[in-house]
Amino acid sequence: MPGFNDNESSARKIARSFDDPRVKHFYDPFPAHYAGKEFAKNRLTQGPAWDIYFFYEKGEAWNDTPPEPAEWMHQLGGGDRADATKFRTGQGLIDQLHKAMHRVTKEKCRDD
Numbered sequence: 001m002p003g004f005n006d007n008e009s010s011a012r013k014i015a016r017s018f019d020d021p022r023v024k025h026f027y028d029p030f031p032a033h034y035a036g037k038e039f040a041k042n043r044l045t046q047g048p049a050w051d052i053y054f055f056y057e058k059g060e061a062w063n064d065t066p067p068e069p070a071e072w073m074h075q076l077g078g079g080d081r082a083d084a085t086k087f088r089t090g091q092g093l094i095d096q097l098h099k100a101m102h103r104v105t106k107e108k109c110r111d112d
Contacts, residue, residue, distance in 0.1 A: 052075075055070050
């Protein structure tokens, strides 16, 4: 999802830096933030979602709205904008992303 200074060109460039057939990249134009607003529903107290990581079980059906993620976390600070128990940064973010990825892919972690 773009920030305030991103555009479709920069979003495409960044998407090419992470090429994996299991990953889908989408551009959510500023200031509309169509997807960001939808992802924020039931998770944020204000504003569109960005700096949020969602993990879904394989085969999860997407219809008019995103389904409930199997796991999610954010980098929105420990304030009241989002669930403070889901706030991660630095090594804690890396560790939680790693665990969530292995949980939904059912692959063993290299540390297991």
